[in-house]
Amino acid sequence: MLAGGVGGARFVRGLREAVRWWHPDAAIDVVVNTGDDWWLGGLRITPDLDSLLYTLAGQNDEQRGWGRVGESERVAAELQAYGVTPEWFTLGDLDLGTHIARTAWLRSGASLSEVVARLQQRWDLGGVRLHPATDDEVDTHVWVASDAGGEHDLHFQEWWTRYRAQLPALRFEQRGLAAARPSAGALAALEAADVVIIAPSNPVVSIGTIVSIPGMRDALRAVTAPIVGVSPIIAGAAVRGMADACLAAIGVATDAGAVARLYGPRSGVGLLDAWLVDEADAGVVDGLRADGIATDAVPLWMRDLDSAAALAEAALQAGLARRSAS
Ligand code: FO1
Numbered sequence: 001m002l003a004g005g006v007g008g009a010r011f012v013r014g015l016r017e018a019v020r021w022w023h024p025d026a027a028i029d030v031v032v033n034t035g036d037d038w039w040l041g042g043l044r045i046t047p048d049l050d051s052l053l054y055t056l057a058g059q060n061d062e063q064r065g066w067g068r069v070g071e072s073e074r075v076a077a078e079l080q081a082y083g084v085t086p087e088w089f090t091l092g093d094l095d096l097g098t099h100i101a102r103t104a105w106l107r108s109g110a111s112l113s114e115v116v117a118r119l120q121q122r123w124d125l126g127g128v129r130l131h132p133a134t135d136d137e138v139d140t141h142v143w144v145a146s147d148a149g150g151e152h153d154l155h156f157q158e159w160w161t162r163y164r165a166q167l168p169a170l171r172f173e174q175r176g177l178a179a180a181r182p183s184a185g186a187l188a189a190l191e192a193a194d195v196v197i198i199a200p201s202n203p204v205v206s207i208g209t210i211v212s213i214p215g216m217r218d219a220l221r222a223v224t225a226p227i228v229g230v231s232p233i234i235a236g237a238a239v240r241g242m243a244d245a246c247l248a249a250i251g252v253a254t255d256a257g258a259v260a261r262l263y264g265p266r267s268g269v270g271l272l273d274a275w276l277v278d279e280a281d282a283g284v285v286d287g288l289r290a291d292g293i294a295t296d297a298v299p300l301w302m303r304d305l306d307s308a309a310a311l312a313e314a315a316l317q318a319g320l321a322r323r324s325a326s
Helices: 005-020 046-058 074-080 093-107 112-122 156-162 184-192 207-212 216-222 242-250 256-263 279-290 305-325
Strands: 028-032 039-040 042-047 128-132 140-146 151-155 167-175 196-198 228-230 272-276 294-297
Touching: 005 028, 005 046, 005 305, 028 046, 028 093, 028 184, 039 156, 046 128, 074 093, 093 112, 112 128, 128 184, 140 156, 151 156, 156 228, 167 207, 167 242, 184 216, 196 272, 196 305, 207 216, 228 242, 228 256, 228 305, 242 256, 256 279, 272 279, 272 305, 279 294, 294 305
Parallel strands: 028 128, 196 228, 228 272, 272 294
Antiparallel strands: 039 042, 140 151, 140 167
């Protein structure tokens, strides 16, 4: 799987359940977006990797959608009193344990992939292996208009958590992208895959960032496995997060068909062999099929573990059907 944070975490939890029930000898590798990552208070924060780690470990705060369950904020209050962290970005006490461990290992020379492997050794993720899309630092910055005319850039986290993506984004910039390369774990996972699933994550700043890493698109197009995507848009609205604000920034409609065309058919220069939309978007199916993307309309809402598992199994079956077809 390719995945971002919260949408990706729910889907992976469903996929793990589907694998437990119907494919018990299968393994799950997740290539995770690292574009949301940033340095704060001298610590390297990796939100999407942590969303997946905590969710799969059963340690996530389901209500807030990020961070640890049972969290406290004693240290955060001190950090904010010193002005080391802004009031719009909170590092909880338990969460800080993860950031301090990660930063200590990075400073001792470990790669982000090694850090992720060590972090997940502590928890039982039920057979799921997490891989940062790249071990290189590639922070997403968002360019917005300045009050006095002109434009300036914000780190993605400020745009996302301080401004809730309400400042119109002129463009996104993955800083450091040119020098980045896919992680070895990500490439190995793609090569070994029977099916590659693109999770219903943010198509611009999560999936888009993963695919924009030099070499990643070619690696994806070269896999022998079928690639099936799950729409992050249902009936013209983003399921979670602010995918609509991100799509608007790149001039793509907030529409299940438009996102499939953004990814593109693999028979062209794109990534998709198959695409799943919600039944509410059944109207886009014929057009996408005509464009070479095998599309089906299935229930896309992940309300609970069972519905997430059913969706994940539908994605697996859509992929496997393409494998026999190709
Ligand atoms: N999101 C917020 O809306 N407010 C926060 O204070 C906040 C803190 C935070 C700390 C660590 C972390 O891993 C994630 C955190 N997030 C917070 C969520 C984060 O912005 C999102 O998970 C992703 O960046 C969006 O995919």
